[in-house]
Structures are given as structure tokens and as C-alpha cells.
Amino acid sequence: MACTTILVGKNASYDGSTMIARNSDSPSGSFTLKRMTVVHPEEQHGTYRSVLSHVEVPLPDSPMRYTSLPNVLPDEGIWAGSGVNAENVAITATETITSNERVQAADPLVCLQPAADGKPEQPGGIGEEDLVTLVLPYVHTAKEGIQRLGSLHEKFGTYEMNAIALQDVNEIWWFESIGGHHWIARRVPDDAYVVMPNQLGIDRFDLQDAQHEQKNCMCSPDLAEFIRENHLDLSLDGTLNPRDAFGSHSDSDHVYNTPRAWFMERFLNPHACSWDGPDADCRPDSDFIPWSRVPERKITVEDIKYLLSSYYQGTPFDPYANSGDSSLRGKYRPIGINRNDFLALIQIRSDVPEAYRAVEWVAFGSNAFNAMIPL
Numbered sequence: 001m002a003c004t005t006i007l008v009g010k011n012a013s014y015d016g017s018t019m020i021a022r023n024s025d026s027p028s029g030s031f032t033l034k035r036m037t038v039v040h041p042e043e044q045h046g047t048y049r050s051v052l053s054h055v056e057v058p059l060p061d062s063p064m065r066y067t068s069l070p071n072v073l074p075d076e077g078i079w080a081g082s083g084v085n086a087e088n089v090a091i092t093a094t095e096t097i098t099s100n101e102r103v104q105a106a107d108p109l110v111c112l113q114p115a116a117d118g119k120p121e122q123p124g125g126i127g128e129e130d131l132v133t134l135v136l137p138y139v140h141t142a143k144e145g146i147q148r149l150g151s152l153h154e155k156f157g158t159y160e161m162n163a164i165a166l167q168d169v170n171e172i173w174w175f176e177s178i179g180g181h182h183w184i185a186r187r188v189p190d191d192a193y194v195v196m197p198n199q200l201g202i203d204r205f206d207l208q209d210a211q212h213e214q215k216n217c218m219c220s221p222d223l224a225e226f227i228r229e230n231h232l233d234l235s236l237d238g239t240l241n242p243r244d245a246f247g248s249h250s251d252s253d254h255v256y257n258t259p260r261a262w263f264m265e266r267f268l269n270p271h272a273c274s275w276d277g278p279d280a281d282c283r284p285d286s287d288f289i290p291w292s293r294v295p296e297r298k299i300t301v302e303d304i305k306y307l308l309s310s311y312y313q314g315t316p317f318d319p320y321a322n323s324g325d326s327s328l329r330g331k332y333r334p335i336g337i338n339r340n341d342f343l344a345l346i347q348i349r350s351d352v353p354e355a356y357r358a359v360e361w362v363a364f365g366s367n368a369f370n371a372m373i374p375l
Contacts, residue, residue: 002027004260004335005095005196006304007165007172007188010350014298018172020165021304021345022092023367024069024081025337033072034081034342036362036375040065044137051077053112053124055156063137067360067375069342080132082344084358087140088169090346093131094162097176097200098248098257106230107179110157125157125180131164142166146173146185146218154220157181163196169348169357173218176200178246182226184210185218192292193268193299197260197335200247203291205240249287259284259317259332264307268295276315284317284332301345301361301372308343309336309367336368343367 002025010018026032044063049056051074066085070078084090110125126134134152139145145166157180164175172188174196186202188194194201207224210217220226227233227245234244243249262284266275272293273281282289311334312318319330345361361372 002339003095003198004308005092005163005165005194006264006307007174007194007196008299008304009172009188009190009192010170011190012193012295012299014300015347015349016351017347017349018167018169019299019301019304019345019347020090020092020167020172021308021343021361022082022095022165023308023335023343024341026339026341028339031339032079032341034069034364035072037068037070038065039068039137041137048130048134050124050126050130051075052129053127053159054121055123055126055130057126057130057134057152057156059134060138066136068132069344069362077129078133079129080136081342082346082360083132083136084346084348084360085136085139088348088354088357089136089139089142089145090167090348090358090360091132091136091145091164092344092346093135093164094128095164095196096128096198097161097163097196098198098250098253099161099179099200099246100248102230102232103179103246106226106232107181109159110180111159124159126152127158127160128162131162135166139166142168142171142173143218146175149175150183150185150218150220153177153183154181161200163201167346167348169350174202176202176242176246178220178223182220182223184220184223184242184246187216189292189294192294194292195261195264197257199253199257199261200243201291202242205242207240243287254285255331256333258286258289259312260335261289262286263310263312263315263335265289265293267307267310268299268303269293271296301347304345305343305361305363305367305372307335309370310334311336311368336366338366340365340367343370343372345372
């Protein structure tokens with residue numbers, strides 16, 4: 001698993017823009033070359049075929065122009081990663097997330113089944129390779145993007161657990177897949193930020209809102225039945241916590257995932273609690289680090305670059321430190337690593353003419369040693 005995401009609501013950002021940002025990271029032991037391009041409507045065809053899963057998806061008419069950060073080598077598909085379209089709607093896809101055995105038993109992932117023993121091939125579902133290409137050219141608001149993404153998951157299924165952010169000038173929505181065909185999405189509060197480190201992150205969810213007004217929550221139409229029939233809700237008082245119901249709290253999470261959330265919130269809310277030491281209120285292995293939080297001050301582009309380049313500097317876990325307890329150095333997976341492919345931070349600004357609203361900040365390679373370019 002790889003990648004780290006930060007989302008910033010418009011009232012929490014320094015200039016009133018919505019901001020979504022993510023490191024795209026290669027799997028351990030490899031590095032994927034990325035490039036940036038602009039995809040024009042005439043380059044988009046009527047049917048999309050996934051390289052990895054072989055699923056074929058009919059595409060709507062009248063696609064829009066959009067930016068894309070695909071793989072340089074197309075052997076595993078496009079893997080567009082991030083982009084913004086001509087209507088100033090942006091996406092970052094994806095943050096790989098976790099699940100648990102109960103969810104995957106109830107709704108198995110949809111994996112490619114090769115032809116064998118006289119049986120024809122069975123295509124798999126959609127995945128990270130496909131999502132930007134299937135969604136971004138066809139949506140005019142972030143919420144519309146969630147609706148399209150959800151319908152694709154319901155119809156074709158997915159072969160992996162992913163989380164996706166969609167953004168426009170007013171809103172940011174965060175989507176998390178659940179098993180092969182189910183999903184939830186929450187609107188990021190305007191006055192808050194969200195941190196995501198490869199774990200299913202949403203920690204509160206209003207099923208009533210998701211199934212009716214959809215002001216702040218959306219989900220698969222049958223999610224309530226799915227939860228009830230498979231006994232997935234672990235709450236004692238009926239308040240659904242998706243992390244407990246659909247996510248994981250494994251030993252590997254406490255080394256690979258939760259420490260990254262701890263460091264980001266420690267930086268943006270240094271006085272919210274005690275962060276350091278064995279008696280800290282909130283530790284790198286704490287399972288209750290909030291999905292969203294109101295920051296202690298407004299968040300800048302520089303803050304996001306710092307955090308997505310970070311390696312626990314100023315803590316005992318800094319792998320580059322030459323002092324302190326050597327058993328702690330490098331204990332946790334850093335955010336800025338040698339296999340960062342790119343960092344994309346997209347701002348959609350409200351204080352400029354519409355034609356100039358979108359700025360896409362891009363950096364390639366290891367974020368501990370690079371700089372972003374605003375495009």
C-alpha cells in the first residue's frame with residue numbers, strides 16, 4: 001500500500017480555496033515514472049477497457065478536457081492519479097485503504113478470472129488504474145462525481161479497496177469503497193481538514209442523511225440492509241463508526257498508517273492534546289485519531305508540502321536523525337519517502353475569475369527532496 005492524502009475545506013484554507021493533495025507512491029521496492037498531460041475531448045473514446053481487469057465500461061458522450069498524471073509506461077494502464085477538468089472539478093485517485101475479513105466475506109472483491117477448463121474469462125471490476133479516466137471528464141460538481149463513482153462501483157464492482165477525493169469551488173467529498181460493490185462518502189466540513197494514511201478513515205457517518213437529503217453523507221442505496229444482514233455495526237449505541245464496521249486496526253496499521261495521521265494532526269493542532277511521550281493522550285499507534293479536525297490556524301500550500309514531505313522530523317522517529325534512541329529511528333513509515341511518484345495539490349479558488357480558478361501544484365519524485373510547480 002502507498003500514498004498519503006490531505007483535504008482542506010474552504011474556511012480552513014488561507015485564501016478561501018478548497019484544496020485536495022496526495023502523494024502517489026510506488027509499492028515497496030519499485031518506482032513508477034509519471035508525467036503530466038492534458039487530455040482533449042477528441043482523444044476520449046466511447047468504450048473504456050481496463051488493462052488490468054479487462055472490464056469494459058461504456059462512456060458518456062461529450063467528455064470535457066482535463067489534466068492527467070498518468071504512468072509514463074502504459075503496461076499497467078493509464079493510472080491517471082490526479083487532475084482537474086474544464087468545469088473546475090478535480091479528483092485525486094486513489095488512496096489505497098484497508099478493510100476487514102467480515103466485509104470481504106459479505107461482499108467479495110471482483111477480481112479477474114482468467115479463462116480455464118473451457119470456461120471463458122470473467123473480467124474484474126474497476127480500480128485505481130481506471131477511476132480518473134472514468135469519472136473526471138464527465139462531472140460538473142464534486143457531488144456529481146461521487147454519484148458517478150458510486151454507480152460505477154455498484155454496477156462493475158472493484159478488485160481493491162480505495163478512497164477518492166472530489167472537489168469543486170464550494171465542496172470536497174471523500175469516497176471510500178466497502179467490499180466489492182458498496183461505498184460511503186462524506187462531505188469535508190468547510191472549517192476542517194482531513195488526513196488519510198492508507199486506512200479506511202471516516203469515523204462518523206449519518207445513514208439517515210445519506211439515504212435522504214444527502215447534505216453531508218452519501219452511500220450505496222442498500223448499505224443499511226448490507227450492514228444489518230451481515231452484523232457489521234459494532235457500536236453499542238447505534239452510532240455507526242465506519243472504521244469499526246468496515247476498516248481495520250491491525251498491528252501493521254500501527255506501524256504503517258496511524259503514525260502518519262498522528263504526525264499531520266500533531267503539526268496542525270499542536271495544542272489539541274498531549275502528542276509525545278509514553279503517557280501522551282494521542283500516540284502514533286492510537287486508533288482514535290480523528291478523520292477530520294478544525295485546525296488551530298488556517299492552512300497554507302506550504303503547510304501541505306511540508307506535511308507530504310515529512311519524515312517525523314522533530315520526533316524520536318526521524319530516520320535521518322543522528323542522535324537519540326536508535327531503536328526508535330525509522331520505526332514508523334514516513335510520508336516523504338524515496339518511492340514518492342508525484343505530489344499533486346489542487347486548489348479551486350473563489351476569489352479569481354472562473355477561467356483562473358484551478359491551480360495544480362505538482363512535484364515529481366521523493367517529496368523530502370523536491371519542490372512543487374504551480375500550473
